[in-house]
Amino acid sequence: MAFINMRTNEVQVKIVYYGPGRGGKTSNLEYINKKFRERIKTEMVSIKTHGDRTLFFDFLPFDIGKIKGYDIKIQMYTVPGQVKYNATRKLVLKGVDGLVFVADAMAERRRHNLLSLKQLQENLAEYKKSIFKIPLILQYNKMDLKDRGVPLLSLETLEQDLNSKLKAPSYPASAITGENVVVTLKKIISVTMAAIQRELK
Amino acid sequence: MNYGIDQDRLIEIDSILREDLIEIGVDYVLMIDTAGNTIAKCDSGAHSYDVASLAALAAGNYATVDAMAKIVGEQEFSLLFHKGENVSIHFSMINEEFLLIILFGKEVSLGFLRLKVAEAIDKIRALWK
Numbered sequence: 668m669a670f671i672n673m674r675t676n677e678v679q680v681k682i683v684y685y686g687p688g689r690g691g692k693t694s695n696l697e698y699i700n701k702k703f704r705e706r707i708k709t710e711m712v713s714i715k716t717h718g719d720r721t722l723f724f725d726f727l728p729f730d731i732g733k734i735k736g737y738d739i740k741i742q743m744y745t746v747p748g749q750v751k752y753n754a755t756r757k758l759v760l761k762g763v764d765g766l767v768f769v770a771d772a773m774a775e776r777r778r779h780n781l782l783s784l785k786q787l788q789e790n791l792a793e794y795k796k797s798i799f800k801i802p803l804i805l806q807y808n809k810m811d812l813k814d815r816g817v818p819l820l821s822l823e824t825l826e827q828d829l830n831s832k833l834k835a836p837s838y839p840a841s842a843i844t845g846e847n848v849v850v851t852l853k854k855i856i857s858v859t860m861a862a863i864q865r866e867l868k
Numbered sequence: 869m870n871y872g873i874d875q876d877r878l879i880e881i882d883s884i885l886r887e888d889l890i891e892i893g894v895d896y897v898l899m900i901d902t903a904g905n906t907i908a909k910c911d912s913g914a915h916s917y918d919v920a921s922l923a924a925l926a927a928g929n930y931a932t933v934d935a936m937a938k939i940v941g942e943q944e945f946s947l948l949f950h951k952g953e954n955v956s957i958h959f960s961m962i963n964e965e966f967l968l969i970i971l972f973g974k975e976v977s978l979g980f981l982r983l984k985v986a987e988a989i990d991k992i993r994a995l996w997k
């Protein structure tokens with residue numbers, strides 16, 4: 668639920684990176700934070716465990732300037748991917764405007780992707796939102812591991828497993844090399860802004 | 869999916885926060901929604917904080933405590949307060965959607981603050997009547 672401040676003409680937009688544990692959600696935000704360091708005025712906030720797993724969320728604000736006279740402030744969050752943290756995952760989803768589902772392309776993570784996506788659908792339903800209607804991008808992460816001989820799911824398998832019904836824009840990516848990280852970000856921002864603008868007159 | 873608050877109401881909220889809270893010596897007042905958006909902010913000019921991060925964390929903190937209350941069968945835990953050496957933070961719920969976050973120093977007594985917060989919240993709620 669984007670908040671529109673009619674006094675300052677500011678729109679706050681919430682974009683959440685969702686997906687299975689260790690899939691690379693935090694790494695996406697870290698890459699963006701590094702890449703756009705001079706445009707982001709504050710530190711990235713990460714509430715994490717000692718082992719660097721997300722405990723509650725990461726938070727990174729990102730100003731994209733003006734659209735139709737409104738100052739657009741993107742607020743990026745990640746959820747904790749570990750199975751046991753679903754209660755906090757739900758809290759982070761509150762008021763979400765756009766979602767990036769970060770799937771792990773490693774073959775051994777196939778089932779985790781499916782379970783995580785299914786749970787996303789359920790969690791959204793609790794907020795009376797439909798996974799088919801909300802702005803959503805799929806990202807197939809860790810593609811760089813192919814060169815290191817790690818067995819990966821093929822793009823066809825990933826599409827078949829995760830995107831056959833959703834038909835969302837999807838990108839192979841690597842949060843480590845940065846491949847398609849910014850492309851994913853730009854796409855979710857544009858899809859989300861289009862959805863918001865349909866309501867902004 | 870979007871929602872807005874009109875300009876007149878925001879101006880009124882601003883003056884309530886300023887007159888009831890900044891005037892009594894509070895450093896910073898933030899009105900946020902439960903998703904972590906900043907609705908209004910007011911400060912004494914004494915400090916500058918990373919407001920967007922504070923709002924995200926405060927919403928998360930509030931939501932966590934609220935979820936814990938539900939698990940143990942409470943409606944809510946009404947008082948949320950973190951006391952520091954120099955700065956303390958006070959959280960309160962305006963209604964289902966909005967929270968009030970107040971940062972204040974040693975000079976302000978908690979009892980008086982709570983009184984003023986209750987007044988301010990009543991006035992803000994009245995704007996939606």
Ligand SMILES: Nc1nc2c(ncn2[C@@H]2O[C@H](COP(=O)(O)OP(=O)(O)OP(=O)(O)O)[C@@H](O)[C@H]2O)c(=O)[nH]1
Binds near residue numbers: 690692695749812
């Ligand atoms: N090779 C490779 N490693 C990656 C990539 N993305 C993330 N990793 C690694 O995978 C591990 C987990 O990454 P995180 O970004 O912390 O994953 P997460 O999705 O935030 O995990 P949770 O916080 O537990 O949900 C880290 O060791 C990362 O360095 C990638 O694209 N390629």
Ligand SMILES: [Mg+2]
Binds near residue numbers: 694720747748
């Ligand atoms: Mg993480």
